[in-house]
């Protein structure tokens with residue numbers, strides 16, 4: 376059986392300069408952007424793709440990103456809106472380990488974490504320019520259980536396919552959800568941030584390998600055309616406002 380219900384869990388918003396959204400192309404000015412995670416109810420378990428940011432961590436390490444997160448936008452509160460407790464989450468799949476994609480995991484001590492093998496290795500010893508991105512060390516806990524994602528495509532569960540899309544980070548994966556009788560849903564994660572940058576094939580200013588990142592943008596665009604996927608953008612406020620938010624579901 377494939378995924379039954381899919382929710383988008385609001386994690387609040389952050390601010391970065393526009394030059395970081397459309398790297399080396401667009402002029403600068405502050406942009407507030409959304410952060411969210413994807414909850415998947417599946418016959419094999421309750422899965423979470425990314426987990427949002429932790430407000431306290433951002434206030435400590437990146438206060439200039441002006442985090443906004445109400446009590447209602449914390450991961451436990453978002454799960455509760457959908458009728459679940461934190462202990463119901465079977466596994467978290469991390470697209471990558473930047474702080475705004477793994478912060479909620481401090482609430483999920485019982486869930487197994489699936490993440491790119493190189494990602495986990497790399498975030499422990501990042502390049503100097505990547506240190507702030509990997510500011511949240513929540514992934515590095517003695518009680519955390521990890522499973523590796525390796526290879527170009529991983530069939531995680533029936534209808535849940537993960538695609539290796541490096542460049543933004545070394546071990547980045549995107550998510551394709553295929554469900555009976557519906558258009559596939561493609562969550563590109565941080566391959567590119569907005570519909571506009573997707574269309575122009577621009578990458579963000581946060582990357583490990585810009586050329587590999589552009590290749591990953593083209594790879595997911597090709598896939599989206601091939602399977603006629605509905606594409607969900609990770610950090611696009613206008614798009615986010617048009618999506619269904621938990622407790623509404625897809």
Ligand SMILES: [Zn+2]
Nearest residue numbers: 471473543565
């Ligand atoms: Zn990122």
